[in-house]
Structure formats: C-alpha cells, structure tokens
Amino acid sequence: MLIKTYGSAVQGVDATTITIEVNIDKGITWSLVGLPDSAVKESQQRIDAALSNTGYKIPGKKITINMAPADIRKEGSAYDLTIAMGILAASGQITSERVGEYVIMGELALDGALRPVKGILPIAIQARKEQFKGIILPKQNAMEAAIVSDLQILGASNISEVIAHFEGPEMIEPTVFDTRMAFNNAVDAFEVDFSDVKGQENIKRALEIAAAGGHNVILIGPPGAGKTMLAKRLPTILPSMNLNEALETTKIHSVAGKTNEGTGLITARPFRSPHHTISDVALVGGGGYPQPGEISLAHNGVLFLDELPEFKRTVLEVMRQPMEERKVTISRARFSVDYPAAFMLVASMNPCPCGFYNHPEKDCVCPPGVVQKYLNKISGPLLDRIDIHIEVTPVHFEELSDKRLSEASAAVRERVMTSRHVQEKRFESAENIHCNAQMSKQMITAHCTLDDTSQGLLKKAMERLGLSARAYDRILKVARTIADLDASQSIGTEHIAEAIQFRSLDRNDWAG
16 A cells, blocks of 8 residues: 655755655565665664554565655654654554645654654745645644744654544644744843943944944954953844844754754844854855854854954855855755855954953063964955954953943944934845945945045045055945944044044054
C-alpha cells in the first residue's frame, strides 16, 4: 500500500515541501531514498524503538520510502515523525484518510517523545502558502509556528498523541497565538536604558546620530571608559521594529534554532556580540550544511565587535561585501542560498595595545610605531564603511557619583524616529534605500549640497587634518543626518563642523 505524508526542508530562510512516499510490499527490506543525509538514514532505529515502546511496530515487509523531490538534500532528524506516520498508515495500523492534510515534523526519542526541531517558522509559512490544513510538530515549537495565522498548529508531546489525533477521539488542541497583540505588548521592552549612563554626553550624541542615519560606528578609548556599556544601549534608541521586520528576524533565528521556547516572536532589535576568536564562516554564515552567521542573526539590529583589532583580518574582510549589499550569498556546487544581513556595525577598540594612548591622565608605554601597527590591523576598506569614529574618554568621579538620571532612551528614540520619517520620505522613490547611510554618490550630490561657507569649512578641515578622500562622503552623510535631527532642510556650517569631529582615525596625526 502506498501512502504519502508531508514534511519540509529549509534552504536559506525559506522552506520547500517534501513528499514522503511510503510503499509496503512483499519481502523483507528497508530502502530509504531521495538524497537523505546520515541523520535521516538513522531514523530507522529511532522509529523502530519509538513504535515498539508505544505498542506499534515496523512491519516485517519490504518498505520503500522516497523523499521527493529527490534532488534536494534532506538533513537532520526532523523527518522521524513524518516517516513513522507514513509507515503506520501504509501498514494499516492507523487510518490514513487525514494524514496527508498536515505537514508533520518532529524528532523521535526512543520512548516515543517528540524533540524540537529547527526552522519551524518558515515551514509553517510554506504550509499555509500551499493550503495545508495544519502542521503537527513538537509542543516546544508550537508557539513559534503559531505566529502564522490561518493554519492549525497542533503541538504534541509524543507520537501517541499524534496517533490519537488521527484515530480519535482525543484530538490535539490547536495552539493559538495573537501575533499582533503579543508584538504590541512586547515591543521596546529593554532591560537597559540610556539613563543608566553617567556622563559621556558626546558619545551619546554620536550614537543618537548613528541611530538616526543608520551609520556604522567605531568607539576608541581606554579600558573601562564605557564603550561596551554604551554599545549595548544602542538598540534602545533605534526605531521600533514593525511587525514585518519582527517576522523576518524571527524567521532567521528559527532557521538557526535560536528562538526561545514559549516566546515565539522576536520583538526587540537583535544585539549580537561575537567573541574575537570567531571564524569567518561563523560570522557570515555557511558550512557544509549552510546556516546563518552572526551578521544574519543581527539582521534589523546591531552587530557589536568588541576589541576590533583582535579579530582575525580574514574574518573582518569577509564582512565588506555584506555590509554594502545587506545580504550574504552562500554558494555551493549544487545550490546557493541568500541570508539577509541588514545590520548596524558598532565596533570598539583600545587606541593601542596597552590601552592608554591619548589618555588624559595615564601614560602610554607602547614603543614607537606600535600604535600605527595596531591600527593597521583594521584595513582601510573596512574603515571606509564606518561613518563615525568617536574617541571615548574616562568618566570623572563627579559624574559617576551624580544621582541625577540622564535622558531616557525613549526620549532619544522619539528624535531618532522623527529623523527616520524624514529620510523615508526623501528616499521613497529609491529602491532599498531607507536611511542616509545607504546613500549613493549621486544621492549625496543631490541631497547634501553645501553653501560657500560650509564648503570652505570642509575644505579647510580636510587640508589641516589631512583627511582622506573617503572621509569626504562620510562627513556629508553624517552632516545630512545631523541636519535632519535639527529639522533643517539644508546642511549648515554647524552640521559640517560636528560631522568633522567624527573622523578621528582619518587624521594624519592620530597615531603620532
């Protein structure tokens, strides 16, 4: 008897429906075909034990299982339940009329319990698109799948519950999740706030400008100056995620298996802070079976690289193209997958190996030339993609002991969102351009015009400070954002003057 059940394979951040054809005939063999990997091939032992421990069995006949389409590689243990239900239906141990109405996914334990699987959100989205009645999956994944409306989400603890659902009378209770209400209740819920930060008003101003224009930032300062603390609070002043961004972010985390059980939707902008020993594949994604990397997990949020010069140069260089294109393409001989990677880069570094170069109170003990050598660990093309360079100085005792609260993140975020609305209107006719940091050369010419006084100030600054040509466009972009924050249609001398301050590493005399 031939029975078809349905599972799903995730490629990139999208899913493809897999048809599991189970045919039982005379003979005694087990054949599993359709490009399965080792984990799928090992399902026979898990299914055999799980069925035996729940009062069922694999029939001693010729069992042929085909996973179609056969040219897509099937990976992981998520097909255990799909294959098991196909075998039970094909052998007549359960009724088979309704098995094909559902996408069925889940890893089986030897006692029949169901273990959670990765990538449930894109699987549920694809199931709704193909008009399946519902999806049967482990209970731990139910809240994540329930983000998708107009689809029955049936979360089961073990295979016995799934069998009972088809045999009756005990039907699995569908999981219901009000996505919009959950999003509205949880959006902008942060554990940290800008009001926690004492002093550092110039750094807060720089981060506000960065958030308003989507600019990448590098913070340079001695140990303990507050670089990491400030960076961790940047997501609290970024514009709130809309529901589409939340779904897109949750989808990537679902594929990587990074969603928390019971929470379902990711409502806060991600903040990813990988250690400097990370490999290039872990950062941008890939591997034998491609998975999203840290830059994709930071999509719609912030990627924080602490101690930037300590990262391997090859790791930093692979970020250059994704930073420009806001996506990363992983190519293999048989296929290629795209992962979104629209993130804000925030980096921090000590000014030198000892950490005290340019310190107002402590002396640097590094030998001559070491500061420049330390800075040279970061390539010019990467620095070219960072708009704002800001030096962080230590906070004095008087500021640390001040009991007054600083300005809260919510107040800063209001100004940032007002500026972003101006930019959205400005770029409404441009495809995939949403903020000032993404402007092309032609857009800079059109939207960053200067009067003679401002032009003269910029010329004088570039000559005196020895600023590079690449700094010119960056200064104009940042000045445009500062003008937007001031609700100014034109860029004034005060906007140019402030933007020039944010190019510390471009100065010829910075490293001595």
